[in-house]
Amino acid sequence: MLRIGPIELAGPAVLAALSGYSDWPMRRICRRMGAAYTICEVLLDKFVLDVSKGRKARRYLRVDDEDRPAGAQLMGSDPAQFAAAAARLAELGFDAIDVNFGCPVKKVLGRCRGGYLLGQPATALEIVARVRQALPPSIPVTVKMRRAMDDSPRSRDQFFEIFDGVFALGVAAVTVHGRTVRQGYEGSASWDFLREVKQRAPGCTVLGSGDLLSAPACLEMIARTGVDGVAVARGAIGNPWIFDQIRQLLAGRPLPPPPSLAQQRQVIGEHYRLAEEVYGPERSCQRMRKFGIKYARLHPRTDEVRDAFVRVRTPEDWKAVLDRYYTAESDRR
Helix, strand or coil: CEEECCEEECCCEEECCCCCCCCHHHHHHHHHCCCCCEEEEEEEHHHHHHCCCCHHHHHHCCCCHHHCCEEEEEECCCHHHHHHHHHHHHHCCCCEEEEEECCCCHHHHHCCCHHHHHHCHHHHHHHHHHHHHHCCCCCCEEEEEECCCCCCHHHHHHHHHHHHHHHHCCCCEEEEECCCCCCCCCCCCCHHHHHHHHHHCCCCEEEEECCCCCHHHHHHHHHHHCCCEEEECHHHCCCCHHHHHHHHHHCCCCCCCCCCHHHHHHHHHHHHHHHHHHHHHHHHHHHHHHHHHHHHHHCCCHHHHHHHHHCCCCHHHHHHHHHHHCCHHHHHC
């Protein structure tokens, strides 16, 4: 079990916020496949305040009863605006607000957002304090961090100043990614650092992130570091089955075999249907191509299927790829 404030989750594996990926269709698919909790792709505070209704709101701010519990991840630089956006997301029905202090993208850092705030403890703590004050007690606040801005002693001290400070302000959980901001997505995540962080806060909820590309890796992180749960990011793109695999391993069962092509077709087809519901036929094809590329990694003819998804332009193209590569006959071959 995993607890985030008043929210009790059915398991320790959650879907991390993934910019450009963890939209409503992906979150719905991952929940059905066993994710205990999902977080929507990161939202700018200004966007949330400016877009309150209409098509964009339905696309990016959607949460339904079947999705719950679901969190919304928020990013910005102004504490007052941050708090107002958090309150708006709670009104829209999200069950928790996750504060992003971890994004390493250069454009984000240049605008004093995301990982930049790991080097600004005073501002980071003011943001968290205001967000907590703006929300009712029933809506937990969580924080996403990287292990520091870089490997310098000063960055390490700033990390722990924020880490200790947010729990003192009433944050319900902190997710720590084992890479620094300067690392970006290169190199390995430090699981040793995650173990140190959890030992520092034994009575608090700490989730680990980084290099979780398979179900066995998720269980290994929990065993090696002692974290309370794992936030699966890239490992879930095109592989929502990872959440069911984690559940099976936790129950003491063997790792399930990879999904058959028929099982893959069912999930990919449903993912596309949900995307079309949100984005419409034309935009859904464009949106789903990047998912198709990731789904192709599980196909025995990965390169051929990936290229076929890249060429998709219409709903008919999408169906043709499924009819050609994801059939019972394809399974036999």
